[in-house]
Amino acid sequence: MADLAMLDRTYDFIMRRIIADGRAPHYTEIASEFRVAPDVGLGLLRDLMAVGLPNWLHPHTDLIASFPPFNNLPTQYRLGVGGEWKWFAQCGLEALAACWAFPGRTVEINAPCLDCAQPIEVAVRDGRIERAVPATTRFYVSVPVREWRANIVYT
């Protein structure tokens, strides 16, 4: 297991690449960032995913699937910042938390309502809801908090 300081750096590198590029890096890019061999980069990725944070790889691969607040696999929660629409949120709750990745900027969230498929538009900036269309928009989680971890992908 890599030491915590190295896992901090790996986490930070992945997060900053997602913010910059809209996609998570491959482990070879992690290796390149830290000037280590690709298998060492793979080890860093796997160690990071084993820490217990709500991040995960796509099953049977070493590809990052989810790295909240973002998702590397497209979801129904599209995120736009400054007219760029290159991010997806892990879920409806993390879509709101994505504002912390872009301090001082408005994050637009576009999603379909999962009941009626009609559009939902939310704008959030520095933890404040600037706009919601419709204004009646609600968040819903069908699993109690005590069961979130056991249902982490579903929730």
Place this chain on the structure above:
Amino acid sequence: MNLFRSEEDARRWSEFAPGSEAGIVTLEQAMAIMSTPRHRNRFDGRYVSSSPGYTAAFFAKLREVTGGSPYWEPPAT
């Protein structure tokens, strides 16, 4: 963990779980839940080593925002 155009839409959703009405909250409540260091400090370069220390504040915020609803009560550790 999804967004719906209204509480009625959430209740009509095909995956709505009977008895889970407490799982519907406003956007402002949801934003408050996602505003503790657990979610704000992901970008400070020390998140892996710091994150265990953020749990208590997150759980406290869950209780505060939801009025201590059992539905939002964290797991016993």
